[in-house]
Amino acid sequence: MGKELAKTYDPKDFEERIYEQWEKNGAFRAHRDPDKKPYTIVMPPPNITGQLHMGHALDQTLQDVLTRWKRMQGYSALWLPGSDHASIATEVKVVEKIKEEEGKTKEELGREEFLKRAWEWKRLYGGMITKQVRKLGNSCDWDRERFTMDEGCNKAVVEFFIRLYEKGLIYRGNRMINWCPECGTSLSDIEVEHEEKNGLYWYIRYPGVDGSEGVVVATSRPETIFGDVAVAVNPDDERYKDLVGKMVMIPIIERQIPVIADPYPDPEKGSGAVKITPAHDPNDFEVGQRHNLEKPICIQADATMNDLAGKYEGMDRFACRKAWIKDLKDAGYLIKTEEKVIPLGGCYRCDTIVEPMLSDQWFVAMEELAKPAIEVAGNGKLEHMPKRFEKIYLHWLENIRDWCISRQLWWGHRIPAYYCDTCGEMVVTAQAPERCPKCGAKMRQDEDVLDTWFSSALWPFSTLGWPEETEDLKYFYPTDVLVTGYDIIFFWVIRMVFSALEMTGEAPFHTVFVHGLVRDAEGRKMSKSLGNGIDPLMIIDQYGADALRFMLTTGITPGNDIRVKTDRLESARNFANKLWNASRFVIMNLQDEKGIIMPVGSNADGIALKDEDKWILSKANEAVSYVTTCLDKLIWHSRLSGCMS
Ligand SMILES: [Zn+2]
Ligand SMILES: [Zn+2]
Secondary structure, X not given: OOOOOOOOOOHHHOHHHHHHHHHHOOOOOOOOOOOOOEEEEEOOOOEOOOOOXXXXXXXXXXXXXXXXXXXXXXXXXXXXXXXXXXXXXXHHHHHHHHHHHHOOOXXXXXXXXXXXXXXXXXXXXXXXXXXXXXXXXOOOOHHHOEEOOOHHHHHHHHHHHHHHHHOOOEEEEEEEEEEEOOOOEEEOHXXXXXXXXXXXXXXXXXXXXXXXXXXXXXEOOHHHHHHOOEEEEOOOOHHHOOOOOOEEEOOOOOOEEEEEEOOOOOOOOOOOEEEEOOOOOHHHHHHHHHHOOOOOOOEOOOOEEOHHHHHHOOOEHHHHHHHHHHHHHHOOOEEEEEEEEEEEEEEOOOOOEOEEEEEEEEEEOOHHHHHHHHHHHHOOOOEEXXXXXXXXXXXHHHOOOOEEOEEOOOOOOEOOEEEEOOOOOEEEOOOOOOOOOOOOOOEEEOOOEEOHHHHHOOHHHHOOOOOOOOHHHHHHOOOOEEEEEHHHHHHHHHHHHHHHHHHHOOOOOOEEEEEOOEEOOOOOEOOOOOOXXXXXXXXXXXHOHHHXXXXXXXXXXXXXXXXXXXXXXXXXXXHHHHHHHHHHHHHHHOEOOOOOEOOOOOHHHOOOOOHHHHHHHHHHHHHHHHHHHHHHHOOOOOHHHHOOO
8 A cells, every 4th residue: 555644624733744755855944046036035134032922924925925936936045034132122031140149230240241141142042943933834045044143144244334423424422312211221213112092190389589570481200300400482472572581490409490491392282482491301402402401310320319409319310209299289289280192202112101312322323324324215116015004115215204223231242332531532443453543542442232123124134144245145135025913014124225215225025025923813902911922833732834824924904904713713724734645645646556656747657547537637727827826916805715715
């Protein structure tokens, strides 16, 4: 007897075994074959902190389908896998681990020892996620696996930084940033999650120095009053005409500040008079710049008040707010309290309310870099599928602000800038300078690391060898399709596009294939706090990787979210089971007496096709041509499953 498939379909019985065979035999290895056309996808690198989640499962299944399809069409198809060092997320986890196991803070441990622990973490957990990627059956080229902090990627990051710096596109500045007191680092604008919450506005009187009534200002953050340097009113606001140029007093602490005229205050809003705190509010910062005002900081990095707050020094910002309001009320300076919807920014990592704060940081000047990225969307060199996501892409680029790239963390790419404390010289260089080129004193490296996205922005070309002109880069770059969820367009896609255009002169891919998010059965986003996450590995264990993948790929419509439902998983498994049984039947019936399997439909072998054979072959061909058309256009919808039923 020849080969016979097992009676029951049991994916556990073969999925892993077959994957190992594939990998061992180099089935996924892409070759630089001059006779073949390349087809390249870089895998959005999962974080080394993470477990594989359903979002990865969907994202990667789509990439696998495209890669396998092109491979079958005779392309030299490369799907390049890797993982991301995830600066903030990993540092938070490593800090927790050290606290738990050694009872120490990272400062007590010191930078060098801390980094040793972080690399250890990477060795332990970084491998876990790639094992999980294999469980999905993904056909990526593991020989080309990369990590955002491996030697080549490090080199690319430093090169990118230096080139932008030398062009004047990276600068260091004292600017307003979003500060997370819990994570102890700055955040870029898009790492802040904006929410509207019911809150309070307090109306507080600043009496005139001359004993007059002075002016009433409204604020939702009274603890920042200690950093006030002026009260601004609109020059067209008749109510305050006479006050401009006069001095008022911050109540209780009795510091004198001027009333200034500036277009920023809206006479319709609040009292029409605005307190100006340049160090803790981005709009106030602008006003401060226009009027050459000082920028005193009153809230410290750990969100406690400093000595400017007088008797509240050392108190947490919110505890201070409470005590301060009570004191203002008791002293008769609190005029009224108003309930209002207040915009709040929370840290995307830990939900802590971010504090806008003035700080020395590194920035990428975005205006010039954004222009070519806008152009490629207009001239067809970069397509979004579905097309509607181009709007989001363009909206972000057209309203882009400079990108704060320094993070007050240790895990990541350290900024290649060196300072001389003796003469104030700064050098940006790949090699640590022995001595200060100006005065010969020792130099110290910038303490900060770069935003994680600064390295993932280079992913499509750093992984292929850039800045070296490698054979891989020449053959496989630019890549073809980037597959990603819509939630990451501005975090990542935009940054890859402008970085690639600036460094390689080409868009990093011709198509951005955008899919939706995977939600639970009720349509809620899966999250740790809700505890509604579904572990794809559990699903694979229960239903098999094929069923999971089939459910995900047939359940989506372009760019829309998908819900994971048990009945859909069951029917996906039933479909796999049906294929199994059909194959089993065919294999059993196509064996000759020696157990050799005879080819189907090969007329050349003298097999006469019956009408029903012809019918089913024509149906199979129809399905192939339909699927090919859909994949060609990247039209991905449930009819794909329709043509397989
Ligand atoms: Zn945080
Ligand atoms: Zn010097």
